[in-house]
Amino acid sequence: MGDHRSILNGFLFSLAMLTLGGLSVAAPAANAKHSAPQQQATTPPAQTSAPAAQPQPTLNPQSNGKPEPPPVSKEEEDDYQAFASLKPQQADLIVSQGQAFLRKYALSSYRPNVYSRLAIIYLNTNQLDKLVSTGQLALNEDPDNLPVLALMAATLPRTQPQGLDASQRLDLAERYARRAIRLSATLTRPSGLTEEQFERAKDEQLAMAHTGLGLVSYRRGDTAGSVSELDQATKLDPTPDPIDFYLLGDGEMKLKKFTEAAAAFDRCARAQWDSQWQARCRDGEAAAQKASTAKPSAGPKP
Secondary structure, three states, rough: HHHHHHHHHHHHHHHHHHHOOOOOOOOOOOOOOOOOOOOOOOOOOOOOOOOOOOOOOOOOOOOOOOOOOOOOOOOHHHHHHHHOOOOOOOOOHHHHHHHHHHHHOOOOOOHHHHHHHHHHHHEEEEEEHHHHHHHHHHHHOOOOHHHHHHHHHHHHHHHHOOOOOOOHHHHHHHHHHHEEEEEEEEOOOOOOHHHHHHHHHHHHHHHHHHHHHHHHHHHHOOHHHHHHHHHHHHHHOOOHHHHHHHHHHHHHHHHHOOOHHHHHHHHHOOOOOOHHHHHHHHHHHHHHHHHHHHHOOOOOOO
């Protein structure tokens, strides 16, 4: 298990450094997390976190016996750093150079990072079929790619990729989310991170996994399960997705937890995002406040 955990710790270290501005790999576009839904009123947008970078080249004991990656050559290192230095706005170059890297270096230890960044680009450019297919390729190679697991868990319930029906999407999202949560529990703090940095990076991945489970439960009509998972997600994420608050408030209304629903809708309304959804959140807050102060109807007179 030591090698397995070192890979996960490497992912987490890289994610934290990216989040804190210590790496050049691009984070997702600023509006990806708070973009408005495009279809029905409660179809949430994809929620993302930054892709990983710089995994440690070590044998993953759960990688189906694949050999340890060879030492990184100067050419491979230069190619990867050129890819990593691309700016978020250079989406076409990121895709072309990332795909070329994957074709050229079949055993590279950087492959999980390249896949992770490609998945983020496909999300930000609304190429959802490519996001799902790339994520599945990444997880076929490395089932323990924690950032991709969390991203896929949070994205699949919100999308309709080709080749997967609704039941398959929800089953996959649940499986990926639960695996991400299990893997997170095995992590130990890398020496290069403070305890605060480590917990923040881990919590962001866990938040995406719990968002995925919350959306799966929502789609399946499990209101109590959805509320429980979305509540965890919004508490773990330092910048929660406002649609999570909307769905949380909606679920708490159904459970007649009106005070909690009002608080969730208030957080949704105060987020800086789509004005029409802010208005819906304010309407939800008003309805929850009214319900919380309403007197119970009197029973029939004897």
